[in-house]
Amino acid sequence: MFTFDLQHTDPASSARAGLIQTDHGPIETPIFMPVGTAGTVKGVHQYELKNDIGAQIILGNTYHLYLRPGMEVMAKAGGLHGFNGWQGPILTDSGGYQVYSLSDRRKITEEGVTFRSHIDGSKHTFSPERSMEIQRVIGADIIMAFDECPPFPCDYKYAKDSMDLTHRWLARCCEYVDNTEGHYGHGQTLFPIVQGSTYDDLRRASAEAIASFDRAGNAIGGLSVGEPAEEMYRVTDMVCAILPKDKPRYLMGVGTPVNLLECIALGIDMFDCVLPTRNARHGMLYTAEGIINIKNAKWKDDFSPVDPDSSCPSSRFYTRGYLRHLIHSGELLGAQIASLHNLAFFLWLVGEARKHIIAGDFASWKNDMVPRLERRL
Amino acid sequence: MFTFDLQHTDPASSARAGLIQTDHGPIETPIFMPVGTAGTVKGVHQYELKNDIGAQIILGNTYHLYLRPGMEVMAKAGGLHGFNGWQGPILTDSGGYQVYSLSDRRKITEEGVTFRSHIDGSKHTFSPERSMEIQRVIGADIIMAFDECPPFPCDYKYAKDSMDLTHRWLARCCEYVDNTEGHYGHGQTLFPIVQGSTYDDLRRASAEAIASFDRAGNAIGGLSVGEPAEEMYRVTDMVCAILPKDKPRYLMGVGTPVNLLECIALGIDMFDCVLPTRNARHGMLYTAEGIINIKNAKWKDDFSPVDPDSSCPSSRFYTRGYLRHLIHSGELLGAQIASLHNLAFFLWLVGEARKHIIAGDFASWKNDMVPRLERRL
Secondary structure (H helix, E strand, O other): EEEEEEEEEEEOOOOOEEEEEEEEEEEEEEEEOEEOOOOOHHHHHHHHHHHHHHHOOOEEEEHHHHHHOOOOOOHHOOOHHHOOOOOOEEEEEEOOHHHHHHEEEEEOOOOEEEEOOOOOEEEEEEEOOOOEEEEEHHOOOOOOOOOOOOOOOOOHHHHHHHHHHHHHHHHHHHHHHHHOOOOOOOOOOEEEEEEEOOOOOHHHHHHHHHHHOOOOEEOOOOOOOOOOOHHHHHHHHHHHHHOOOOEEEOOOOOOOHHHHHHHHHHHOOOOEEEEHHHHHHHEEEEEEEEEEEOOHHHOOOOOOOOOOOOOOHHHHEEHHHHHHHHHHHHHHHHHHHHHHHHHHHHHHHHHHHHHHHHOOHHHHHHHHHHHHOEOOO | OOOEEEEHHHHHHOEEEEEEOOOEEEEEEEEEOOOOOOOOOOOOOOHEEEHHHOHHHHHHHHHHHHHHOOOOHHOOHHHHHHHOOOOOOOOEOOOOOHHOOOOOOOOOOHHHHHHHEEOOOEEEEEHHHHHOOOOOOOHHEEEEEEOOOOOOOOOHHHHHHHHHHHHHHHHHHHHHHOOOOOOOOOOOOEEEEEOOOHHHHHHHHHHHHHHHHHOOEEEEEOOOOOOHHHHHHHHHHHHHHOOOOOOEEOOOOOOOHHHHHHHHOOOOOOEOOOHHHHHHHHHHHEEEOEEEEEOOOOHHOOEEEEEOOOOOOHHOOEEEHHHHHHHOOHHHHHHHHHHHHHHHHHHHHHHHHHHHHHHOOHHHHHHHHHHHHHHHH
C-alpha cells in the first residue's frame, strides 16, 4: 500500500502539504528523513527518533547494509525493520551513490557496476536487478531506482550518456519490481530518479522520461553534489514543473535548513541529508534563530539551554556551556545531544513549513525565516 | 548533611545494607557509582542514568574537570550539578590518581604534586589544600582526600613512605575542609583513603590511622591496580575488619561483577569503575547468565533481545545481532546501547545484593551467582 494525498498548495509558491500512507504508517509532507546509513541514525536511539525528534520515516543505505551486516543476516532479521527495531516507514537508496563515492576501482557497464568494498576490498556487482533484490531483502517501504549519479562538474556528453543509462536501468528496475514481491508482506514502492546534471535540456528530458514511467513517486538525484545553490534551485524548479503534481517529489541528499525551505517552495515534498547529524558531531547546531558553532569560546560559560524553544527534551535539558565542553572534549554525549538537537530542528522546520502551507502563508513565513536561519549566532 | 544508617548485616558474611543521606538525595548501599570522567558518563544521558539505569550517585574526576572545562567555568555553572544537570549525589576523586596515571613529568614533594596536562602540556600543582578547594568548586557531595596511589608492584619502603605522606596529606585535607565551607549551600563530606599497597602491616597501620581521623566515611585506595584478585580480597578483608562498622566503606576503582559481590561479602558498601562503560565500548556485555563478547560471530543472527531480563529498556528493545552489527561497524549507537546495558546490570547486581542482604540469604545467593557471572556465553 502506498498512497499520496495532496492536501494543500501554497497560493504564493509551489509548496505543497500532503499525506503519504505506507504499510508502516503515514508520512506528513513536506518531510525530512534522518539518514540511518548503516541501519542506525548515528548517535540516536530508535525510540528517540520517534519520541524526541518526531521522525516519520528514516533512510537506510543499501551499499552499507549490503556489505555489513550483509543480506543473509538482513533476511533472517526480517529486513531492516526487524533488524534495527524502527517500526515506521523506511526508504532505501539504491546503493549506486555510495558505489560512486566510497568504493574502490568501480567499473560501470551496461549491465551494472562492479566495485570493491571500502571495508575489506572484496569485489561485488550491483545491477538494476540486484539493487532491487537487495532492497527487497532490506524491506524498505520506498525503494529507489538504481541510477548513475554523475559528478559535478560533468561534461555534457558524459551527463547525457549517464542519463540515458539511468533511464535504461530504470526500465529494468521497474521490470524487476513489477514481477516480484516483497519478502515480508508489506508493500514496497519504487521511486525513479531524474538525472541530467545541470544541463537544462537533459534535466527536462529526464524529468519527462521519468514522469512517463508513471510510478507512485519521483525523485531528483544528482544535485547537492557541489553545484552552487542557485543551480540546484533552478534545476529543481524546472524539474518540479514537469513531474506530476499528484505524486510526491523527493530531492535526494538536500540539504541545509535554507535549502529545505527554498526547495519546499519549489514543490519538493521529501528530503534526506547527513548534514544535521554530521555537522552535529562537529558542533554545528541549527536553530530558528540561526547557526551556533558550539565550539566557539563565547558559549563556554553560557548556561542557558542548548535551545530553549526546541521540541527536543535534550536541547532544553542541557546547557550550551556543557555541550561545548562535551564537543570540545570529544565526548560521545556531545555528538548525541547535538544530533538529537539538529534532527529535531529539521523535523520541526518541515513541520512548521507544513503548518504554514496549510494556513496559506508559507511564502511570507519562508521569506522571514531564511535570513534568520542563515545568521551566525 | 551526610548520614549513614547501617540497616542490615548478612548473618553468613560481612555484607551490609545501608542508607546514605546527602543533600542531593539518598543512596542505598551497597551501591555502584557510574564514572563520569569529564562530567559525563560516556555515551549516556543524565536522564537515562536516572530513569533507565537506576543510578543513585555518579562520579566526577577532579583532574579531568580541573583541566577541562576548568574551575572558572565550573564555578559559574554552580558546580558539576549545575554544569551537567545531574541532580543526584556526586562523588569526586581527589585528582591524584589521574595525575599519577595520565599526566607527564609529575614531581611529588611534601607540598604536593607538580605535573603537566596530558591535553596541552601546561604545568599545574595539586596539593591537599588545592585538591580540596577544586572539589569545593566542583561541589560534589562526597569528596576524596588527596593521596598518593603507589603502583603495583611497589617496594616496601616506597609503599611505607607513600602511605606516611598520604596520612600527612590527609591531616591537611581535614584541616582545609573543616575550616572552609562549600560554595553552593549543600554539604560536602570528606572520605579519607587507606593505602599501604599489598603489605599487611602497612594496610593495618593505614586502616587504623584512617579510622582515627573519624570522618563520616572511609575509602580503600591502591587496589585493582594490577594485583591478583585474591590479594585484593585479602587486603580488603583485613582493612574492613579495622574500619568502623557504622560508616560507609568505599573500595575505589573496583571492579568486575564478581569483584563487587566478593567485596560486598567483605563489608564494602560503595564501588566505582570504568569497566562497565569501557568494556561496553569494546562489545563486552555483563549479564546475570554470564559474559557476552558481542563481537563473536555466534551473535550475528541472534535476534533475541540483548538481555531479555535487563532492567534497562534499551537492552530489551534491541537485539544481539543488531548490537553486534553496531559494535562491529564502530557505530556510536553500539557504545550507547552497550554502556546503558552494562551500567544497568551493575546497578541491578548491587540492588539484588542489597535485597539478599536484607532477606538474610546474601552469602548463598552470592555463591550461586559468582560462577554464573564468570561464564562466557
